Amino acid sequence: MASVKFENVIKTFGETKVIKGVNIDIQEGELIVFVGPSGCGKSTLLRMLAGLEDVSEGNIYIGDTVVNKVPSKDRNIAMVFQNYALYPHMTVEENMGFGLKLRGVSKEERKAAVEKAAKILGIEQLLKRKPRALSGGQRQRVAMGRAIVRDPDVFLMDEPLSNLDAKLRTKMRVEIRKLQHGLKTTMIYVTHDQVEAMTLADKIAVLDGGYVQQFGTPNELYHKPANRFVAGFLGSPTINFIVCKRSGDHFTLPDGQTFSIPESRMSNTAQDIELAIRPKYIDIVENEASPDTPNIIRWKSKVNLVEALGGETLVYVHLGDQDIIVKLTDKDDIEEGSTVELAFNLDNAHIFDLSNGNIISHGVNPHDSNSIES
Numbered sequence: 001m002a003s004v005k006f007e008n009v010i011k012t013f014g015e016t017k018v019i020k021g022v023n024i025d026i027q028e029g030e031l032i033v034f035v036g037p038s039g040c041g042k043s044t045l046l047r048m049l050a051g052l053e054d055v056s057e058g059n060i061y062i063g064d065t066v067v068n069k070v071p072s073k074d075r076n077i078a079m080v081f082q083n084y085a086l087y088p089h090m091t092v093e094e095n096m097g098f099g100l101k102l103r104g105v106s107k108e109e110r111k112a113a114v115e116k117a118a119k120i121l122g123i124e125q126l127l128k129r130k131p132r133a134l135s136g137g138q139r140q141r142v143a144m145g146r147a148i149v150r151d152p153d154v155f156l157m158d159e160p161l162s163n164l165d166a167k168l169r170t171k172m173r174v175e176i177r178k179l180q181h182g183l184k185t186t187m188i189y190v191t192h193d194q195v196e197a198m199t200l201a202d203k204i205a206v207l208d209g210g211y212v213q214q215f216g217t218p219n220e221l222y223h224k225p226a227n228r229f230v231a232g233f234l235g236s237p238t239i240n241f242i243v244c245k246r247s248g249d250h251f252t253l254p255d256g257q258t259f260s261i262p263e264s265r266m267s268n269t270a271q272d273i274e275l276a277i278r279p280k281y282i283d284i285v286e287n288e289a290s291p292d293t294p295n296i297i298r299w300k301s302k303v304n305l306v307e308a309l310g311g312e313t314l315v316y317v318h319l320g321d322q323d324i325i326v327k328l329t330d331k332d333d334i335e336e337g338s339t340v341e342l343a344f345n346l347d348n349a350h351i352f353d354l355s356n357g358n359i360i361s362h363g364v365n366p367h368d369s370n371s372i373e374s
């Protein structure tokens with residue numbers, strides 16, 4: 001295993017700058033997820049690390065070595081893609097051993113390496129089969145087996161589960177995490193799926209617009225997002241953003257109500273702001289007579305839609321002209337079309353600068369600070 005470092009990495013295709021200056025420091029043995037919308041450059045970063053794409057500017061290190069000019073085959077990296085084509089005419093055993101064969105590894109050593117990897121993945125009984133006699137999940141395991149037999153310094157996985165159905169994806173996700181923890185080999189895993197990122201990663205790099213928007217543990221990113229993009233990208237249902245206009249000491253909500261923000265939580269330079277509040281931190285208030293509490297934002301709305309998901313209920317309401325989603329876990333009797341009173345505590349809302357999306361101050365998590373909700 002090895003550490004990996006991206007240092008001021010830039011990538012241009014023709015006239016287009018896709019990666020605009022990326023810095024990421026990955027320690028030996030970490031499982032890192034690159035997540036971001038489609039087209040943000042995740043695959044390009046992996047391909048540069050694998051040596052399949054030139055670096056336009058900056059340096060990529062594996063261990064202490066700058067590998068910009070090191071040929072792909074000399075980088076000791078194993079990559080699993082979304083389209084992990086297996087050779088149809090070869091057995092699982094031959095598929096898994098093929099890379100070693102090309103490198104001139106002896107038959108005995110190949111057999112031993114393949115058997116060891118097959119055992120790790122629980123596919124020993126499939127070694128004599130051809131790919132067409134395997135399920136999607138089994139084929140995926142063979143593709144990973146092909147990577148494991150090489151005993152690489154770094155595993156690169158580019159959306160390897162995208163072709164599997166949702167249930168299998170969840171199962172394979174758990175297996176990949178267990179596998180990586182067992183092997184302790186540095187792994188970089190690319191996905192556009194934030195739930196996959198949150199559940200798999202030791203640390204996540206959120207990419208957008210050619211930059212790393214934030215790099216940290218799932219908990220840090222979820223509870224302390226550096227900007228509006230990260231807050232909106234992680235978490236389901238999506239965090240609610242509420243635009244508030246500033247006039248002096250006061251802020252105006254979309255429904256015309258005004259409120260103030262404690263000085264310690266505001267910057268003097270920011271003008272208009274966005275409050276960002278997770279759906280689970282908004283509640284439906286049953287007791288209309290309860291007195292106003294400082295820092296509590298309250299309003300009434302018609303219930304536009306209710307989605308009962310069993311353990312939780314999503315209630316779609318609005319605040320002025322802004323749509324708001326509320327997630328309830330303790331009430332399931334809210335009726336569509338009825339009018340409800342809603343409330344959240346300002347202390348639980350992040351405050352972003354509307355002009356640039358940067359964080360002004362983080363809200364506090366009212367629940368267990370170690371909890372991650374997807």
Ligand SMILES: Nc1ncnc2c1ncn2[C@@H]1O[C@H](COP(=O)(O)OP(=O)(O)O)[C@@H](O)[C@H]1O
Binds near residue numbers: 018039042045
């Ligand atoms: N060989 C290439 N030539 C030109 N543009 C490319 C090439 N490869 C990728 N791109 C562009 O670079 C951007 C990032 O692509 P990619 O890294 O595949 O994104 P992601 O994996 O995050 O979906 C996209 O806009 C894509 O069209």
Ligand SMILES: [Mg+2]
Binds near residue numbers: 042043
């Ligand atoms: Mg990609």
